[in-house]
Amino acid sequence: MSTAYLHDLAAAPPEDRLQRLISAPEDQWFDRKSARIAPKDLARALVAFSNAEGGTVVIGIRDGAFDADLLSPEKENAIRQTAVDFTLPPVRMEISQIALDNGRSVLRLDIPPSEHVHETISGEVYLRVGDESKKLTYAQRRELDYDRGSSHFEHEPVHEITLGDLVPEEFARYRSVIGATADDATALRARSLLRRDGTLTQAAALLFAEHPQEWLPQAFVRVTRFSDDSPGTGSRQNMESGKDERFEGPIPRIIDSAAACVESWMPHRRALGTSGKFSDQPIVPTDAWLEGLVNAVVHRSYSMAGDHIRVNIFPSRIEIESPGRFPGLADPTRPLDIARYARNPRIARVCSDLGITQERGEGIRRIFEEMRLVGLADPEYHQTGGSVQLSLTTLSRLSxxxxxxxxxxxxxxxxxxxxxxxxxxxxxxxxxxxxxxxxxxxxxxxxxxxxxxxxxxxxxxxxxxxxxxxx
CATH class of the missing domain: 1.10.10.10 (Winged helix-like DNA-binding domain superfamily/Winged helix DNA-binding domain)
Structure with missing residues (x-):
């Protein structure tokens, strides 16, 4: 389901809202629960969303039918107290009602991403991955504790800018896709981009400020093309003249500009396409390198000063290097087994709203599929002391x-x-x-x-x- 879906509901006639809620697929940020749910069971979903990227739970729908009429005052009160009674530390959430037809309604619980690791009162830790709330092992929980510190950065305040410094067209686009009708501050709070004291966060600045590089000089993408498969050094450096560009600005603009540059500089080869006919094809499938670029921009460690994203284009491969190691929950030697984990959950959520990223944590899997589709070798991930490098080559999958x-x-x-x-x-x-x-x-x-x-x-x-x- 689109992350803007619930916002579209407000504009829909009340008699249409129930069917929309029933037909919407559950995903990274949306879940349905029956009014019969026990608070201790609901706590698992609250913990999972809070430990991931936040999300919304709608209560009052079971097996494709309305059952919120079972929400007695006592049951509704128990649900409202679930976070306090069954999660540690208590998960923050906002509770409202979605009005339907004939005076009916369902409960809506909005859970923001947290800077802490939450657990149920029984000591179980869950993480939202796609449409599931996955229980973590002890080792995974320890890694989540460690990784959670990096998500603090995007929620830190930025005192250099105010609402008036946001790029009008970028912010207007965001307001439009989430269906915001209230003031700008409310629209920002919908994605936890504005702190309680009214200060914008690093995430808001990176997404919408005209030039966030003024205080985060490392937040840019550099695209370089080389004439040889070895970059060389010194006088033997193989960088092509005029093929070294740096892209700055808000994140959506960086991605668009860097992607256009990569596409224009990409070497081509005569190859058999998926249509079964020979034609000029980029040496690496567009959807593969574009997914890699987007992942790098959205999930990099913005707290690492002095380092930036590098996209190096060689005659037979593309390398994308991003600051920040894989989270501890991920094993870089088994990339297809990596569960979805966003280092920057607020940035990831807004980029999904804007249609920049996929919603179901399929980024790495999609890169593999696109490479395999044209018969190329699997992507390779290399982790250094402070970065992750993705290599996409023109080598065949066949020996x-x-x-x-x-x-x-x-x-x-x-x-x-x-x-x-x-x-x-x-x-x-x-x-x-x-x-x-x-x-x-x-x-x-x-x-x-x-x-x-x-x-x-x-x-x-x-x-x-x-x-x-x-x-």
Whole structure:
């Protein structure tokens, strides 16, 4: 569900609101609960949202139907006291009602991200990941305690600017997507971007100030292109003349400008596209490097002075290096197993509002999928003492021996299997390629003999047999 969805509800007729709430998918920032829920069970969701990026819980919907009529005054009062009675330290939340038709309503609980690690009174710690509240192990909880300190920075006050210093068009866009109708201060508080004393936070400045680099000089992206796969040093440096740009300003503007630069400087190669035809393709899929760039800007450690994001473009690879190590909850050697964790939850939430980021924590997984879709090697993450580097190369997923043994027309078959991302029957591949069945069958058998594709079936005549790529 879009993070602006609940704001759109206010403009919807009351008779339409219930159906919208029922049909909206649960995600990183939205959950539905029945009015029957016990406060101790509700506490798990409150803890999970608070430990992650904040979110909203709507109470009064069960199995796709309204059940808030079960909210007696006693039950509603118990729900309002859940944070105090069942979470440690008590989770902050705002409680309101969403008016429906015929005088009905449901409860709405808004939970902001916290600078602390919260647990239930039974000592369990949860983290919101996608549409689940995941229970953390003891070791993960310790790492969360450690990592939580970095999220303090984006909530620190910035005394150098006021509301009048925000970029009008950027802030207007934000107000529009969250459906803000009240004053600017209220719109900022909706995402915890304004402190209780009325001071703007570092997150607000980074997102909307004209030039946050005045007090955070490290908050920029540098894009550089090299003529050789080795950057070289000194007089042997291979940086191309005029191909070194620095991008500053608010975060949305930095991402747009840096992305346009990378796209214009990206080397191309003649390759088979997902359409099955040869054409000029960027050496690395656009969606892969763009996801990497966005992740770097949104999740970098802005508290690390003296370091910035670097995007280095080489003839056969792209490297994106971002200040700040992976959070302790993440194992960089197993990037696909990394659970969603935002170092800057307020920045991440607003960037999702603005359509800059995905909502379900699929950034790393999407980079892998895009690289695999065109047959390139998996992304590589390297962690140094103070940064994370993502490397996207033009190396094939196939070994040199496999590439050497590929039969003519094999890339066409492989492209179809990559595009679908699931096992396909011979008939499916025949239909997609427009080739004859004997030709497709012959290519598939050759690929199978080379170990490039797998066949899964009970017998040679099994109509349900399928072909797939190795994982």
């Amino acid at each position: 040199a021996e496999q590439q050497e043994s590929l039969p003519r027309g094999a890339e066409e078959i492989l492209s179809i299997l990559r595009l679908h991302g699931r096992p396909l029957g011979t008939g499916d591949i025949v239909e997609e390629s427009g080739r004859s069945r004997p030709w497709v069958r012959a290519r598939l058998e050759e690929l199978r003999a080379s170990g490039v594709v797998h066949w899964d079936g009970r017998s040679a005549r099994d109509p349900r047999a399928v072909w797939s790529l190795p994982s």
